[in-house]
Amino acid sequence: MWLKWLSTDRIECRSPAPDDAPLVIVEPVKSALRICALNDVAAALGLRLGMPLADARAMYPSLHVADADPQADHALLEAAADWCDRYTPLVGVDPPDGLLLDIGGCAHLFGGERALAGDLCARFQRQGLRVKIGLADSVGCAWAAARFGETRLVPKGALRDVLLPLPLAALRLDGDIVSALAQAGLKRIADVIDHPRAPLAARFGQEFLRRLDQALGREDESIKSRLPLPSYVAERRFADPIMMEADVLGSIGHLARELGIIMERRGQGARLLQAALFRTDGKVYRLEAGTGEPLRDPARIHRLFAERLTAIGDACDPGFGYDLIRLSALVTEQINPAQTGLAGNDHSAELAHLIDRLSARFGSRRVTRLLPCDSHIPEYAVAALPAQAVRLEFAAAPAEQDSLSQARPLRLFAQPEPVEAVAEVPDGPPARFRWRHILHEVVAAEGPERIAMEWWHNAKGEALTRDYFRVESRQGARAWLYREGLYQREIVSPRWFLHGLFA
Amino acid sequence: MTAGASATLGRLRQAVAKIEGQETDLGIAVRALTFGVPAIDASLQGGLAPAGLHEIAPASARDLGAAVGFAFALAARVAGDGRSTLWIQTDFAALEAGHVYGPGCDLFGLPASRLLIVKVVRPLDALWAMEEALKCGALACVIAELPKDGAIADLTATRRLTLAAREGGGFGFLLRHRPSSLASSAETRWQVAAAASRPDAFGGLGRTAFALALTKNRRGPAGLWTIAWNHHERSFQALSLGVAEMAFDRPDRMPFARAG
Numbered sequence: 001m002w003l004k005w006l007s008t009d010r011i012e013c014r015s016p017a018p019d020d021a022p023l024v025i026v027e028p029v030k031s032a033l034r035i036c037a038l039n040d041v042a043a044a045l046g047l048r049l050g051m052p053l054a055d056a057r058a059m060y061p062s063l064h065v066a067d068a069d070p071q072a073d074h075a076l077l078e079a080a081a082d083w084c085d086r087y088t089p090l091v092g093v094d095p096p097d098g099l100l101l102d103i104g105g106c107a108h109l110f111g112g113e114r115a116l117a118g119d120l121c122a123r124f125q126r127q128g129l130r131v132k133i134g135l136a137d138s139v140g141c142a143w144a145a146a147r148f149g150e151t152r153l154v155p156k157g158a159l160r161d162v163l164l165p166l167p168l169a170a171l172r173l174d175g176d177i178v179s180a181l182a183q184a185g186l187k188r189i190a191d192v193i194d195h196p197r198a199p200l201a202a203r204f205g206q207e208f209l210r211r212l213d214q215a216l217g218r219e220d221e222s223i224k225s226r227l228p229l230p231s232y233v234a235e236r237r238f239a240d241p242i243m244m245e246a247d248v249l250g251s252i253g254h255l256a257r258e259l260g261i262i263m264e265r266r267g268q269g270a271r272l273l274q275a276a277l278f279r280t281d282g283k284v285y286r287l288e289a290g291t292g293e294p295l296r297d298p299a300r301i302h303r304l305f306a307e308r309l310t311a312i313g314d315a316c317d318p319g320f321g322y323d324l325i326r327l328s329a330l331v332t333e334q335i336n337p338a339q340t341g342l343a344g345n346d347h348s349a350e351l352a353h354l355i356d357r358l359s360a361r362f363g364s365r366r367v368t369r370l371l372p373c374d375s376h377i378p379e380y381a382v383a384a385l386p387a388q389a390v391r392l393e394f395a396a397a398p399a400e401q402d403s404l405s406q407a408r409p410l411r412l413f414a415q416p417e418p419v420e421a422v423a424e425v426p427d428g429p430p431a432r433f434r435w436r437h438i439l440h441e442v443v444a445a446e447g448p449e450r451i452a453m454e455w456w457h458n459a460k461g462e463a464l465t466r467d468y469f470r471v472e473s474r475q476g477a478r479a480w481l482y483r484e485g486l487y488q489r490e491i492v493s494p495r496w497f498l499h500g501l502f503a
Numbered sequence: 504m505t506a507g508a509s510a511t512l513g514r515l516r517q518a519v520a521k522i523e524g525q526e527t528d529l530g531i532a533v534r535a536l537t538f539g540v541p542a543i544d545a546s547l548q549g550g551l552a553p554a555g556l557h558e559i560a561p562a563s564a565r566d567l568g569a570a571v572g573f574a575f576a577l578a579a580r581v582a583g584d585g586r587s588t589l590w591i592q593t594d595f596a597a598l599e600a601g602h603v604y605g606p607g608c609d610l611f612g613l614p615a616s617r618l619l620i621v622k623v624v625r626p627l628d629a630l631w632a633m634e635e636a637l638k639c640g641a642l643a644c645v646i647a648e649l650p651k652d653g654a655i656a657d658l659t660a661t662r663r664l665t666l667a668a669r670e671g672g673g674f675g676f677l678l679r680h681r682p683s684s685l686a687s688s689a690e691t692r693w694q695v696a697a698a699a700s701r702p703d704a705f706g707g708l709g710r711t712a713f714a715l716a717l718t719k720n721r722r723g724p725a726g727l728w729t730i731a732w733n734h735h736e737r738s739f740q741a742l743s744l745g746v747a748e749m750a751f752d753r754p755d756r757m758p759f760a761r762a763g
Contacts, residue, residue: 348641350640369615372605372615403707406611409607410575410603446707474699476699477568478568503611503697503711
């Protein structure tokens with residue numbers, strides 16, 4: 001598929017200028033502004049690609065001119081590719097202005113290849129994009145047919161006949177090779193197709209022959225898909241676009257049922273689900289929901305997406321409605337059926353579903369389990385991992401206990417809070433300290449517990465040794481304080497921090 | 504499943520459990536949470552009511568750690584049946600009172616492996632998550648920590664939470680950072696203050712002690728108690744009560760005992 005007028009269409013869609021005004025896009029080439037894209041009206045006036053802007057202006061002073069913006073063009077191409085996902089999951093981008101669609105096996109869903117091409121053209125036209133389509137058994141031939149061909153739909157087995165009259169540029173060759181071939185008098189594909197291969201390869205490079213083979217379908221060329229290919233897909237099209245959130249969720253529920261049936265046949269369950277909402281005007285929203293355990297229960301899938309939609313809120317604007325909703329299972333896993341006892345309710349499935357729902361609502365990084373880590377630095381001794389990812393039961397290492405109180409606090413501050421403390425030098429515990437404007441008189445203290453930074457966390461040697469104290473105030477409040485730096489060995493006047501709270 | 508069928512299934516489950524000598528989940532769910540301190544249990548008519556909402560707040564700003572610890576202690580007593588505990592915390596509450604620290608939880612008697620943590624941005628989200636979690640019934644207890652006085656948890660919100668707890672059968676604890684004067688439908692309301700611990704034989708820190716004030720109790724009178732938490736046995740013990748004012752001058756205690 002070739003979006004020949006990509007840049008000009010992009011501008012014409014947005015600007016109120018009449019369609020019949022000549023428009024050219026210019027970019028600086030070798031210190032001169034040259035035309036790099038133009039619309040049909042401009043072409044009819046005799047303007048050509050590569051023409052300096054000054055010449056064009058001299059011919060037509062009223063010419064509309066815009067600067068080239070390759071990034072915006074590419075973004076539009078990506079959006080178009082996203083939208084083409086409605087026809088086939090295998091969509092590749094062929095920069096700067098092409099899209100590759102593999103419609104093998106799915107054309108019959110749209111009433112055949114010809115109907116699919118017509119539908120695609122018509123829908124793009126409505127969005128203000130004009131496309132040229134080439135359809136063939138090989139990527140190379142389709143590319144050539146879209147850009148140079150007389151016949152756009154190449155019948156099966158007719159690759160060679162279609163390619164013969166086309167110019168050599170249709171083989172996706174570099175400009176240098178084409179001009180070198182032209183100097184040798186080779187202009188059309190017919191001129192080279194039956195030539196002995198060895199001399200051609202010697203003179204014009206292996207790349208030339210590879211392109212020729214690809215166009216003729218002798219060498220396989222696969223389309224590199226933009227998005228990961230889902231294992232299981234269910235989709236629904238609407239003659240009348242739907243807008244209401246309840247309708248969208250209802251459709252997702254129906255699709256979940258279909259998807260569940262397909263997955264059940266294979267004994268699979270989804271770990272990552274995606275609902276793609278295709279808006280009529282070409283925008284596509286993709287909502288993803290992950291699960292901790294493989295899942296195929298339609299009611300649960302429905303609830304996950306209900307949470308997801310609520311969490312996204314207004315960012316998902318239905319506009320004029322969605323005309324296609326697709327639910328796909330991006331990551332699947334084997335579900336091992338387990339015999340549950342009759343004596344008790346099985347809470348683990350309920351809990352897994354709760355974790356999924358909370359993760360869908362708040363994001364999986366906010367629903368965590370605390371995993372012990374092998375480090376004696378307090379802040380590195382525990383890692384908060386997404387609860388969906390932690391599946392094994394882990395046993396915490398028995399902690400050392402040297403008194404009736406706990407050796408570690410219940411609460412740890414992400415940033416240790418500086419406190420003013422009075423303490424004996426060089427290494428006595430604090431006698432009193434002031435934290436958040438409240439003065440605490442220390443009546444009992446345990447410590448010091450000396451913790452030095454691990455050398456691999458301390459490449460610059462900046463982190464100081466900490467002396468931790470567990471202190472109890474006169475009122476009974478307990479805190480975990482530390483003195484940063486060894487007195488007169490690492491630092492002149494050590495500072496005090498409050499790192500955690502005990503009960 | 505129709506109502507009749509589920510009732511039959513419930514009867515069958517209990518019959519099977521009786522044969523196998525196990526206790527059913529139903530049995531655990533209806534069991535109240537006892538303190539093991541006769542005075543408190545009598546006041547609560549047997550312990551904290553299950554399938555209900557309870558509120559905890561520190562008596563003053565310096566008692567925040569004690570209130571958090573009391574909530575952990577209750578969670579540790581509930582968690583005995585193997586189900587998980589969910590701790591919901593708003594970002595601001597974490598900034599004010601610190602993040603839940605796994606190694607500390609392990610030492611306090613609540614295994615961190617049974618702890619699920621949800622961090623939310625708005626207090627409203629915390630209430631929503633708490634309601635969902637209470638309804639689901641897979642958790643032993645759900646604790647939501649709200650910054651300041653948690654004004655968002657008003658009568659309507661607590662009523663919703665109470666209904667959710669009744670549906671799921673778990674304990675719900677609402678931990679406010681300041682005592683609230685708002686009406687609430689919670690079963691009980693506690694104001695927790697830190698209490699001076701009894702030092703051990705070597706002058707080190709003793710067991711964590713709480714000065715509890717039960718300010719609202721639907722099933723009995725309010726009361727004041729001072730109790731200590733034994734994290735090994737996950738049990739409370741009454742400290743000697745009401746004899747005299749807490750002694751501020753304690754010459755028996757060495758000012759700075761070294762340990763470790």
